[in-house]
Amino acid sequence: MNSGKQTKSELIENIYQKSGHELKDIRGIVDLFLEEIKSALENDQCVELRGFGTFEIRERKGRKKARNPKTGEIVSVEDHAVVAFRSGKDLKNTVWDIPSRRSADGASRDTK
Template structure:
């Protein structure tokens, strides 16, 4: 794991080291898990993983007074969906005392 960043490959390797399962099978399960979350979000479903958190789509309101950051020119932005994650109670408690920012 490079620094504080954890990639999908790092997760697969960690599961392999802890459980001794076949890396190919682990990759298939992790990829399938991520695909299921994406598919559910695209269908505007809420995904609740008890003890971890909730994924959902929130609608961000459109704005007429937005600005293009490169040109400064005014632009209008339509309402659109954004993926959101709300941590569960257990995850909130587990990370409560972390005081250093990840690099």
């Protein structure tokens, strides 16, 4: 594992190198794919990608007293929607045996 995250640009570059298609075409398809997911969620639809996972909208209750972590100011938060992702069976199985960062960090500390 390298830096711990991969950007959309890096994903597009990887697809470009593996596919042999034009970079601008791949960029357009990836953008269109993400817009379709966003549009479906906006229309209160779940997006199910078999084996990968499901995107869905969940309602969060508001609170009269919440704290802005940056300023410490007390604010109220209205009821609102959030996007939730549930991983699918294939994705869960793929990452199941990857050692967690916590156990790797703990193991390195114990050996010092």
